[in-house]
Amino acid sequence: MARGQTTNSPYTVVVPVTDTSATQRSQAFQSALGQVLVRVSGGQDLSGKPGYADALQNAAGIVKQFQYQADHGNPPSFTLAVSFDQGAVQRLITQLGATTAGVRPPLLLVVKAGDGHLLKQDELGALAGAINKHGYQVSYADDPSQLPDLGKLADADPAALSAISRIYHTGLVLIGNLHANSADWTLVSGGQSQHWSAQNNDPNALLADAGQGATDRLSQALNVIATGDVSGKLWVSGLHSAMDYANLLATLRADPSVHSVATEGAQDDGVMLSVTAGMPLDNLVTNLAAAGRVMEGQSHDGADASLRWLH
Numbered sequence: 530m531a532r533g534q535t536t537n538s539p540y541t542v543v544v545p546v547t548d549t550s551a552t553q554r555s556q557a558f559q560s561a562l563g564q565v566l567v568r569v570s571g572g573q574d575l576s577g578k579p580g581y582a583d584a585l586q587n588a589a590g591i592v593k594q595f596q597y598q599a600d601h602g603n604p605p606s607f608t609l610a611v612s613f614d615q616g617a618v619q620r621l622i623t624q625l626g627a628t629t630a631g632v633r634p635p636l637l638l639v640v641k642a643g644d645g646h647l648l649k650q651d652e653l654g655a656l657a658g659a660i661n662k663h664g665y666q667v668s669y670a671d672d673p674s675q676l677p678d679l680g681k682l683a684d685a686d687p688a689a690l691s692a693i694s695r696i697y698h699t700g701l702v703l704i705g706n707l708h709a710n711s712a713d714w715t716l717v718s719g720g721q722s723q724h725w726s727a728q729n730n731d732p733n734a735l736l737a738d739a740g741q742g743a744t745d746r747l748s749q750a751l752n753v754i755a756t757g758d759v760s761g762k763l764w765v766s767g768l769h770s771a772m773d774y775a776n777l778l779a780t781l782r783a784d785p786s787v788h789s790v791a792t793e794g795a796q797d798d799g800v801m802l803s804v805t806a807g808m809p810l811d812n813l814v815t816n817l818a819a820a821g822r823v824m825e826g827q828s829h830d831g832a833d834a835s836l837r838w839l840h
Contacts, residue, residue: 654733760805
């Protein structure tokens, strides 16, 4: 396993260790549990909750399994894959006074080197590690032929986002173009693009800073929790069949922040829904779009927020 790699399960984390001693293993368990708690709580920062420090100290008690991997370099390096018991993690989040708000979809990394080639997983350890540290998983675009036009993707083109959703099952993409001592970055989230540039003579620091910047932006958009239920009207366009409509309702009802949904009417390729959720509807749209099946839609009369279904 490469340094910073994550797995498909939100309850499994791979962390670097300097050796296979009990002390290092205990520290790795604590670091891994901290990452899992952020993931499963939907990005909430639980570190200030009473009992959090004790929970990390007792992390070994809810480890389901762990496995070392060695890179036989000079000197050798090690990683430790740690899997936690799902039920125990969910109970712990409840005990800390938080909610299991749903696991975020992975952030797809599409990073090009100065010569134009797409960086592979083992070249993106610093970037993935920084993203993992803040509770987000990553996936990798290892096959350039599967990617849509990167210019259109950076502009959040609906067809490009639909292709990403079908192949990589996410609506979160970080696009990077590396230069000698700088990089240009584009974060696509919720059908919207954010652009920034950075400079650093240290390539690993340049990647790590990008991971921090991306997760900070994602957290501002996604980690919104209301003090009570919010009700409103949601317009969804782009529905071309009864199957689209059924899949839309299934998507909404599967989201733990959506407490109720009812259909009020339909027109052309759109439907008006009455929704009650644990966050404002604008923030609900952003969170739903992160999964890749929908993106933010154009405003519609009578609706508090709008979505567009992606095919």
